[in-house]
Amino acid sequence: MGDPVITLRPAVHEDIPAFVALGRAVVPPTYGPIDAAYAQRMIDEWWTPDVFTRSMQTNAHLVAEVSGEMGAEVVALATIGRLAQSYREFPHVAGDREVMWKLYVHPDHHGRGIGSRLLAEVESRVEGDELWLEVVEGNEQAFGFYRSKGFVEVERVPDPAWPDDVWMRKVLR
């Protein structure tokens, strides 16, 4: 058997159960070692069908899918949108930003180039000159990945109750 075929495509509403399952697979190993309560909160409050339904109205969602004998399986998700359309408040930001809100690859498929392919696709969809993203303080694996892709740290947003957010930016052209 050869290497599995990995395809990128825009997400559809029917993918939402696969996003929820992806969150349950990738969020605990990523954030559990940083703050277990935060990882649980992410799954309970942010990786839910309702939140994805709302998010798909304002943000672009891209998936990577592996095709095999059992059919196609969603193994990664990237989302991109504008800060001004987020339901969250960002008092430290003046103006708008294009933001990659999510880039998550199933742990069984890390290191196979899927994150790189999704990021390149996201970058090709940026209308302005810059792409922004947030990384949770302590997520060193993601920091390393983003640095290797040309993102630089711009600011840290402290949170008294949860890990800080670190904003990174890449100038694209």
Ligand SMILES: CC(C)(COP(=O)(O)OP(=O)(O)OC[C@H]1O[C@@H](n2cnc3c(N)ncnc32)[C@H](O)[C@@H]1OP(=O)(O)O)[C@@H](O)C(=O)NCCC(=O)NCCS
């Ligand atoms: C971070 C993540 C998206 C990367 O996706 P991936 O598919 O595993 O990454 P790739 O296989 O495309 O790796 C691509 C490159 O990044 C490099 N890289 C990966 N981790 C790295 C690290 N910690 N430091 C430096 N380089 C790193 C690899 O060496 C590889 O380089 P190459 O293309 O020159 O060989 C993925 O590991 C993931 O989903 N992590 C958990 C969830 C997460 O933290 N998401 C980010 C939230 S902000």
